[in-house]
Amino acid sequence: YGFFNGNLQDFIYKKNFLKLNTPFKILELFIVRVFFSIASIRTFFLVKKKVDVTDKWIDQNTFFNHKINFENIFNTFSEKGISVIGKLDDSFLKKLTEEIFPKVINYNSNDEFFRNLINQENESKGRIIIRPNNTNENIKKLFESELIQNTSKYYLGTKDITYSSNVFISYNYKEATTADLNSNALAYHSDCRYRRFFKVFIYLNDVVSFNGPHCFVKTSHRNKHNYFNGLLRVYSNEEVSKYYQDEIVSIEGNAGHLFLEDTFGLHKGSIIKKGYRIVLVLEIGVGKIRFHENDIFKKNLISN
Helix, strand or coil: CCCCCCCHHHHHCCHHHHHHCCHHHHHHHHHHHHHCCCHHHHHHHCCCCCCCHHHCEECCCCCCCCCEEHHHHHHHHHHHCEEEEEECCHHHHHHHHHHHCHHHHHCCCHHHHHHHHHHCCCCCCCEEEECCCCCCHHHHHHHCCHHHHHHHHHHHCCCCEEEEEEEEEEECCCCCCHHHHHHCCCCEECCCCCCCEEEEEEECCCECCCCCCEEEECCCCCCCCHHHCCCCCCECHHHHHHHHHHHEEEECECCCEEEEECCCCCEEECCCCCCEEEEEEEEEEECCCCCCCCCEEECCCCCC
16 A cells, blocks of 8 residues: 555566656655655645635536535535535446446446456456546546536645546455455555545445445544554554544445545445445546556646
8 A cells, every 4th residue: 555665676566657757756755655644744735725606516517417516515525534426327327337348238237247257357356457548538527527626626726636547346255365355455544645635436336235335434534543643554444443433434325326535534445245346436636646657647627
């Protein structure tokens, strides 16, 4: 969970990051990892803006069948670190899924396609990672939507952002070791890749109690107990429950379920008892640090 963790050999293997970023950006990441992993420092630099009246409602959108009260959503997100938006329109979800997985149209159902995809895996040990093309039509629509632009405007406080996306297909892997579970993000941890950032989670299949709902510790994006502060590592359920028993939420929802989250807060995926979970995760961060060649830097994305 840390770019600067490990020995020199581990660092050299991250040549993709070195290729995509200038030495200045490598220094910036070091500062982010060392100083912005401390909650009080990061919180000091988080923007605290009040939503303008003109931005209170999102009326026109191609993603949902209802108006969005952005002011309420943003206030909840800013305070708790997580806010559920609702279910994507079925038509848009279908187009988005087929854009990411073009071969799905050759199967009788999405379930048949995904089960076949998982059955062909021999080396992933419980999680398949797919990096979509961020210039694809529907991915681009999401990043340039009023929802993400407004959240960037009020939470990140900048027009210059880098965005990226990943699809995580998680499934039951009976031989999984503790190291496998940790690397598959099935233990509590915090992200810290930018000075300020947030993520958008979209379930691409139905997620219930037995197939890996996402878990988040409310308010831990701003206020971390000293036990979790400044050290980017994984934590057990018992460690987190000891300090945050009443703040843990588990997110279930049908395909298309979308929520915002500041993943500097403690979070994880639940262990999958049966079936699989597919989630599209969009990340929006301040500045121009790029971790993959698909990451896109946008200058002046947000309209005034």
